Amino acid sequence: MPTSREDVKGLVPLNILVSALLTDMYQITMSYAYWKAGRHNENAVFDLFFRKCPFKGQFAIFAGLSEVIALMNSFTFSPSDIAYLRTVLPHCEEAFFDWLGQLDCRNVRLYALEEGSLCFPRIPLIRVEGPLAVAQLLETPLLNLINYPSLIATNAARLRLAAGADKTLLEFGLRRAQGPDGALSASRYSYIGGFNGTSNVLAGKLIGVDIRGTHAHAFVQSYTSFEQIKDPTLDGKDFVAIVKGYRDRPVCGKGSGSSNDGELAAFTAYAQAFPDGFVALVDTYDTLQSGVPNFLCVALALDDLGHRALGCRLDSGDLSYLSQEVRKMTTEAAKTFNRPFLATTNIVASNDINEESLHYLADQGHAIDTFGIGTNLVTCQAQPALGCVYKLVSIEGVPRIKLSQTTSKITIPGRKAVYRLLGADRVPILDIMLKDGEEPPQPGVPILARHPFVATKRARVTPTQVVRLQEMVWDGQAGGATSDMPTIHEVRATVAKGLKEIRQDTLQRLNPTPYKVSVSEGLHDFLHSLWEKEAPIRELS
Amino acid sequence: MPTSREDVKGLVPLNILVSALLTDMYQITMSYAYWKAGRHNENAVFDLFFRKCPFKGQFAIFAGLSEVIALMNSFTFSPSDIAYLRTVLPHCEEAFFDWLGQLDCRNVRLYALEEGSLCFPRIPLIRVEGPLAVAQLLETPLLNLINYPSLIATNAARLRLAAGADKTLLEFGLRRAQGPDGALSASRYSYIGGFNGTSNVLAGKLIGVDIRGTHAHAFVQSYTSFEQIKDPTLDGKDFVAIVKGYRDRPVCGKGSGSSNDGELAAFTAYAQAFPDGFVALVDTYDTLQSGVPNFLCVALALDDLGHRALGCRLDSGDLSYLSQEVRKMTTEAAKTFNRPFLATTNIVASNDINEESLHYLADQGHAIDTFGIGTNLVTCQAQPALGCVYKLVSIEGVPRIKLSQTTSKITIPGRKAVYRLLGADRVPILDIMLKDGEEPPQPGVPILARHPFVATKRARVTPTQVVRLQEMVWDGQAGGATSDMPTIHEVRATVAKGLKEIRQDTLQRLNPTPYKVSVSEGLHDFLHSLWEKEAPIRELS
Incomplete structure (x- = not known):
């Protein structure tokens, strides 16, 4: 029987199913065709990029x-692979399988943006250089491993922008994700995007994200009366009696409504287990008539014994109003009982929260401190796939182009260098791609930045600073990874820094200003000459 | 280094990350609270169900x-768990961890619908009976393991209904799924829902779904001329010369347009590798001017050597028109060259296909034989989460209810028996839930079926046949699983049978007729008495 893997912290995939065989069949058939033609070791360059930013x-x-x-x-590929x-390929030559069985990435080089970087359409996130067949085989697993993490990190960052910097954001999506990987990726990459923690215990253990959790409705339902509490004590005192003592006081318990005694018993039992970690889910019966008054009874009783209740959680209804x-009730109780801490107890809210509802709540006004976001975060409901593609741009040193009747789908040919040009105060002005071998942009020296496809869109930029965006991250000939991978905390800091430095109108929700992605004059002209050469002249009659 | 797991066919999770720790933190904290109160072994019953069918x-x-x-x-829970x-729970008592460390499902019983069954809102898909803490801990992993598989099987079945029974449907979503699990689940459950195969090689190996694949645009781009084909032969003949011989003939090659020679070389090379598996991706340069004419050259040349080309694949543009x-071009070539097989070569289409576009294509007319569906299938774009819930319905034999201001969120209390009542010809009339202990419905005997919440919605049904929907599938005391699991092919047959037997207006795309889910008179009255008892009387002033 399997047990949790103990060796997952190293540089091997967290999921054992991530392997060379996690690929599309056409990668295998293409490899055979390359191998059969003796072309499998030709030197190829592929770019991995997206064409359109997600979530509008x-x-x-x-x-x-x-x-x-x-x-x-x-x-x-393992022997059983x-x-x-x-x-499945009974007619392929045996020597092909021998070759496939000894394949690895020793002749591959990867260049990539820094993980956590802000990125934009058409800029290669990863450039893969290596033997044609191996580089081709990497297409599917690389897309699988980049698409969803980048999408959810972006989604989390957008939710963070919508919620504001002072709120606590928790990922609650395990039950709605596409299996354990989807869930673990959601925990990991929402943290990177700006969340504070997750409910997913396995993510806590394997990835090191903070985990949080209280209790469910079932816990409340499981109590019908105080008789179910066999031991009424906490810290040697009769805690049940203390709780009951608050039941008929103003604001609290029955004093504020027709509170449910089973619910109060459940809160009491939970507080006995977690006297310093008490968060009450208050909407099992009636939030304002029962849940909150009962929460207050237990919070006051805990305080009598020197324990501080943390807060309560709303999981249904009008979250703005509730x-x-x-907050009014906890503030009133704080005054009535002279317990100032009650006025600042944490209010946690969940229930179908998404980017829109966060903006709506901000517009309406609310008193929520912490948001738990599940379905909308992990499914990226507003756009559930990023759509990265992986395109051949050069073979044996010869740049290749992929044409399309849709101009935006035409690829930028050749091995390219990518730079981010910064203005004063490190604010990025635009990204620019250069032909391999072109002189890099220099601080203080004007450079013409052209739209790749629209001749009239040009800008002359004099950068204060020039940042090369792609660094070599894997060199098979030199032992593999070129440096240690950053921790999730470091990647999270990279995201936060990028979001702070970019022009804020690029991030705004309505009509955000597009960030410019451009090509040099040299690359522009080269692209258009190759385009003209490859495009067929249509025969019309 | 990990290699693919060899032991995954048995009854252990395919993904080693599927474990007790794949859970929400609140399950652990609740377990501690139950344990601390000495209630962890109380006998609990939970229902797993959804409230609303997906995809409208x-x-x-x-x-x-x-x-x-x-x-x-x-x-x-492993020692390292x-x-x-x-x-993370430093203040919990040591004896709790001792207890947690020896936990398993030996005291749990599961009752479930047959896998692949058609199912409807509020009917428990799974009923879990067992010690309160264990049954509670199962909530999150069970929801994670049921939600996405059921959603994608449903999505696949809807796509099958939209495409028609005679089309071949292939799952192409690996690169857009939430990691390897999402992808493997998509392959497995889309097959169950009615798809024919997948591009995912790992799914082929581990799950046994048929795999398919041809080549990508990159393969075509990698060829610029016939000079790249070092060995021109196939079956000892000069295949390149035969292909070139067709290049200036009518319909084919340059005879039909300004075809790209690199593309023709690529097709030729691919056909040399797969002479009996030749499918050409025809849209790299220009589908009708280049791709199809080039496909025809190679298909004719293959036929000259006794090999049968399979077809061509469209991946962009107006799929109806193209x-x-x-089909016109292959039919014309079939006549011109007297090769009838060309008129029926397979036309494969992909590119953002979804349920709507399948209906649209059917309305417009098309000649597509096979659809490859990726993003929309695996992300279930139209509704990316199913929303199953897991609710406590009984504890120590006492039925429990979960109230809500939204009536549809109120749970049906207690342990229930569920039956499907069939009319003549095995057509299901409705599903009905009975209170535990009530006499089962009998064929030929009228029974009153009531809407759980709307008093006026009632029907008297005289079933021809009565099917008990839930069977015990796991009995920890009796060794675990009560029978062998069906194969994916058997589950696929169950789906197909269910879709065939149900009233077809339940399945239709626009304004489908709701299938009735009802409760017995006895359960109806019990539900309402408990509801009234638990609901607080609101204090208004």
Whole structure:
């Protein structure tokens, strides 16, 4: 029987299913065709990029790189993989399987943006250089490992922007994700995007994200009366009696409504187990008539014994109205009983929260301190796929182009260098791609930045600072990863820094200003000459 | 370094990360509170169900059960899990961790619908009976393992209904899924829902779904001329010369447009590798001017050597128009060259296909034989989460209810028996839930079926046949799983049978007829008495 893996912290995939065989069949058939033609070792360059920012926004966050490196470390077809492939490709030559069985990434080089960087359409997030067949085989697993992490990091960052910097954001999506990976990725990359923690215990253990949790409705339902509490004590005192003593006081318990005694018993029992971690889910019966008054009884009783209740949680209803009513009640109780801490107890809210509802709540006013976000975060409901693509841009040193009747789908050919030009105060002005071998942009020297496809869109930029965006992150010939992977906390800091430095109108929700992605004059002209050469002249009659 | 797991066919989770620790933190804290109160072994009953069918439809498909059984077999906290939990719950008593460390599902019983069954709102898909703390801990992993499989099986079934029974449907979503699990689940459960195969090689190996694949644009781009083909032969003949011989003939090659020679070389090379598996991706340069004419050259040349080309694949543009033009061209070539097989070569289409576009294509007319569906299938874009819930319905034999200001969120209390009443010809009339202990419905005997919440919605039904929907699938005391799990092919047959037997207006895309889910008179009255008892009387002033 499997037990949790103990060795997952290293540079191997967290999920053992991440392997060379996690690929589309056409990668295998293409590899055979390349091998059969003796072309499998030709030197190829592929770019991994997206064409459009997600969520109708103008930015995205690059994430998933360390899992790509882990795949590179372990990229191999096992003997049983080979045995399986033989059964589905019975007519392929035996020597092909021998070759496939000894394949690894020793001749591959990867160049990539820094994980956590802000990124924009058409800029290669990763450039893969290596033998044609191996670089081709990497397409599917790389896309699988980059698409969802980048999407959810971006989604989390947008939720953080919508909620404001002072709120606590928790990821609650385990039950709605596409299996354990989807859930673990959600925990990891929402943290990177700006969340504070997750409910997912496995993510806590394996990834090191803070975990949080209280109790569910079932816990409350399981209590019908105080008779179910066999031991009424806490710290040697009769805690049940103390709680009951508050039941008929103003604001609290029956004093404020027709509170449910089973619910009060449940809160009491939970507080006995977690006297310093008491958060009450208050909407099992009636939030304002029962849940909050009962919460106050237990919070006051805990305080009598020197324990501080943390807060209460809303999971249904009008969160704007309810949170403000809860704050009124806790404030009133704080005054009535002279317990100032009650006025600042944490109000946690969940229930179908998304980017829109966060903006709506901010507009309406609310008193929520912490948001738990599940379904909308992990499914990225507003756009559930990022759509990164992986395109051949050069083979044996010869740049290649992929044409399309849709101009935005035309690829920028060749091996390219990518720079971010910064103005004063490190504010990015635009990204620019140069032809391999072109002189890099220099601070203080004007450079013409052109739109790749629209001739009239040009800008002359004099950068204060020039940042090269892609660094080599894997060099198979030199032992693999070129440096240690950053921790999730470091990647999170990179995201936060990027979001702070960019022009804020790029991030705004309504009509965000597009960030410019441009090509040099040299690359522009080269692209258009190749385009003209490859495009067929249509025969019309 | 990890290699693919060889032992995954058995009843252990496919993904080693599926474990007891794959849970929400509040399950652990609740367990501690139950344990601390000495209630952890109380006998609890939970129902797992959804409240609303996905995709604005009136049916869903129940899937994921065999993975739940695999979890039950391996449900345990490893020593390192316990060590981790100690660090996050430092104030919990040591004896709790001792107890947690020896936990398993030996005292749990599961009752479930048959995997692949059609299912409807509020009917418990799974009923869990067992010690309160264990049954509670199962909530999150069970929801994680049922939600997405059921959603994607339903999505696949809807796509099958939209495409029609005679089309081939292939799952192409690996690169857009939430990691390897999302992708493997998509392959497995789309097959169950009615798809024919997948591009995912790992799914082929581990799950046994048929895999398919041809080549990508990169393969075409990698060829610029015939000079790249070092060995021009196939079956000892000069295949390149034969292909070139067709290049200036009518319909084919340059005879039909300004075809790209690099593309023709790529097709030729691919056909040399797969002479009996030749499918050409025809949209790299220009589908009708280049791709299809080049496909025809190679298909004719292959035929000269006794090999049969399979077809061509469209991945962009107006698929209705293009597929019909392709069919015209292959039909014309079939006549011109007297090769009838060309008129029926397979036309494969992909590119952002979803349920709507399938209906649109059917309305417009098309000549597509095979659809490859990726993003929309695996992300379930139209509704990316199913929303199953897991609710306590009984504890120590006492039925419990969960109230809500939203009536549809009120739970049906107690342990229930569930029956499907069939009319003549095995057509299901409705599902009905009975109170535990009530006499089962009998064929030929009228029974009153009531809407759980709307008093005026009642029907008297005289069933021809009565099917008990839930069977015991796991009995920890009797060794675990009560029978062998069905194969994916058997589950797929169950889905197909269910879709065939149900009233077809339940399945239709626009304004589908709701399938009735009802309660017996006895359960109705019991539900309402408990509701009235638990609901607070609001204090208004």
